[in-house]
Amino acid sequence: MAPTKAPDSSRRSDRSRRAIHDAALALVTEVGYRRTTIEGIAARAGVGKQTIYRWWPSKAAVLMDAFLDLAGRSAEGAGSGEEAQSDEAAQGIPDTGDLVADLKLVLRATVDELNDPVLEAPTRALTAEGIVDAKLGAEFVHKLLDPQLALYVTRLRAAQEAGDVRADVDPRIALELLIGPLMHRWLLRTLPLTHAYADEIVDYAVGGLAPRP
C-alpha cells in the first residue's frame, strides 16, 4: 500500500506557495482558464513543475487554493475602508431590524463582488469546473458557498422571530430565492447584474408576486 504520497508539509516553501497562487490567478484573468497551463503557472511563478504536482492534484485544485487564499487575505483587510459592504458578506449579515434593507445591502455587495474584474475570472472558472466535476463542485460548495449561505439562514431566522418572515418558511429555501436569481443572471449573462436588480429580487421575494388582498 505504501503510498507515494505524504510530502512533509512542515518543510513546505511558503514563498513558492504564494508565488504559485499569484501566478495562477494572474494567468486565469489574463488568458482564461482553458489556456492556463500548469507549465505556464510554474514558469510564471519561477517554480519547478514538480513543486505544483507535489502539492496539488489538478489545475482546478491550485486555483481553488489560490482563490481561498485571496478571499482570506481580503477578509483580513476588513473594516479598513469604505468597502464595508464586502465585509458584511464575509462576517455576517447586519441586523438593523429592517429585513428588506439589510438584504438589499448584502445582495448589492454580492453583485459588486461578482462584477469585480479581479474576482470574476477565477470565480467563473471554479464554478464551471465544479458544474462538470461533482467532486470539485462539492468542495467548492463546502468551502466557499455554504459558509456564505449560513449567514443568510441566521439572518432569516432572526427575521422570523421578529415576525418579518412567516414562521413556516424554510430559511434554506428562502435564501435560494434570493441568491438563485442573482447567480442565474451572472452565470448565464442573460441580462446585466445591477444593484437595481438586487433590490427588485429582494422586494419580489419578500413581498411575493401575488396581489395583497
Place this chain on the structure above:
Amino acid sequence: MAPTKAPDSSRRSDRSRRAIHDAALALVTEVGYRRTTIEGIAARAGVGKQTIYRWWPSKAAVLMDAFLDLAGRSAEGAGSGEEAQSDEAAQGIPDTGDLVADLKLVLRATVDELNDPVLEAPTRALTAEGIVDAKLGAEFVHKLLDPQLALYVTRLRAAQEAGDVRADVDPRIALELLIGPLMHRWLLRTLPLTHAYADEIVDYAVGGLAPRP
C-alpha cells in the same frame, strides 16, 4: 481577404452530421466532457477528423448542435405519450386559470429534465462552457434558454391580466425568481432537486416570504 471558409453546405453529408451528433452526445455521457476529444468523436462516428473541423469551430459547438438536434427531435415526437409535461415546456405553459398549479407543473417538468441522465451530462457541459466562454454562453442562452423563458413571460402576463400577479411586477424578473433557484440548486448541487422543491419555490415566489397583514 478571401476567407478559407465557405464549404458548400448543399453537398454536406447528412449521414456524417448525424453520426457526429450521436457520437458526441454518447461520448459526453459516457466519459465526460473533458475526456471527449474531437478525435474520439470522429473515430466513434466513423468520420474523418477534418469533416468535424470543416463544419464546427470547436468541441463545444459540436455539442451545442448535437444538443439542439436532440431537443428538436424530442420535440417532434411530442403528443405521443405520457410525457405530456415535457411537451408543455417546449410548446407553451398551460393556462388552466390556476397560476400556481400551472407553474408547478412546468417546474416539475424542468426538474425531471435536469435529472434525466441522458440530458444531464451534455447540459452541464454546455452550461459550464458557456459560463467561461462568453461567446458560446450567449449562443447557448439565445438558442436554448431564451425561447424557454419567453414562455414564462407569456404565462405571467396572462396571470397579470387575470389579476393573479400584481400589475407592477416585471415578468422577466418574476421568471428568474422561479428558474434561478432551480438552476442554482442543480448547477451547484447544494441539495437534491425534487418536485417538492419545485413546488415550494412556486409557493414562496408567488406568495412571498412576509406574513400577510
Place this chain on the structure above:
DNA sequence: CTTGCAAGACGATACGTATCGGCTCGCGTG
C-alpha cells in the same frame, strides 16, 4: 471534374513522471 469525404501523417503544446544538483532544515555527536 469539382468537392466533400475517410484516413491518417505531421508539428505543436501540455500533460504527468522521473531525475538531477543545490539548498535548507533537524538532529546527533564531540
Place this chain on the structure above:
DNA sequence: CACGCGAGCCGATACGTATCGTCTTGCAAG
C-alpha cells in the same frame, strides 16, 4: 556550542504520451 550528515523540498529539465488543429492523399458522390 559547533559541526557534519542525511532527509527532503526546491528549481530545472528531459522524457514519453495524448490531443490539438492543419495538411495530404486517394476515393466516391454529385
